Every structure is written in C-alpha cells, then in structure tokens.
Amino acid sequence: MGASLDDDDDTTPRELVHFITQQTRFSLLNDILAHPQQLPSMYELVELNPSVSDATVYKHIQKLIDVGIVKEVALDDDQRRQGYPWKFYGLTEEGREFLKDHKLLAAEETLQRIYETISEKPKKMIKYENAPRPDGV
Secondary structure (H helix, E strand, O other), X not given: XXXXXXOOOOOOHHHXXXXXXXXXXXXXXXXXXXXXXXXXXXXXXXXXXXXXXXXXHHHHHHHHHHOOOEEEEEOOHHHOOOOOOOEEEEEOHHHHHHHHHOOOOOOHHXXXXXXXXXXXXXXXXXXXXXXXXXXXX
C-alpha cells in the first residue's frame, strides 16, 4: 500500500485511516499522544508495547513516518548527553490534523492521564522520559 498524506497519492483517506488504525500502529500513535512531551524515544515505545518485538515496533514507526503521520526528531549534537536518547518520535503537523479530522484524537487527554498513572516503570524509562527533547518541535 502506498499510503501517504501527500495530495499526489491515490490513497483515499479511508484507506489511510485503516492503515494507521492497524493494532500495532494505532497503539504506537496512542503511546506518542500519551507521552508527557508527545516525543517518546524508541526505548519508551518498546517498553510500552511488551507484546511485540523491538523490530516490530521499529518497523511500524517507520511505516508511520513513511506515510507522513509521524516524524523522527533528533537532538542537535551539542544537546546530546551520554546515556540518554537523542532520537524521538512525534506526530507531524499534517498527521495531527489528519487524526483530528478523522476523530482519532478524542482520547488524547485520557491517554495522558492513564500514562501518568503507570507506576511500575523501569528506572531507565523514567530516566528517558526526563531526557532533554528537541526545542520547538
């Protein structure tokens, strides 16, 4: 499927909704929306999806990037710190607009409240949640 947010693509909005609401991809989108900065690292996404492999999480994030829903953002070299992540994943402006237009953002606040209640987080995850994120993203 050549799904994309580009106007040049022949994918219908309905096909794109079906594509992004596939269970793993939709779970990853929900994880991004629930994250305190809406910019989780790959490690955080893997931790939040224990029922799928690291490779599967990566593959589906890549598919969401390919269609223009998600973007990868990185810290500048001078902002990177040893032992902390430097790549993060968040919604593109177009992706956020598409989700909003198709009523897929309705649970955003609820997802954030649920995320805040996760009490059994590994120390590394807490450390990564508090890692510096790129400014103005």
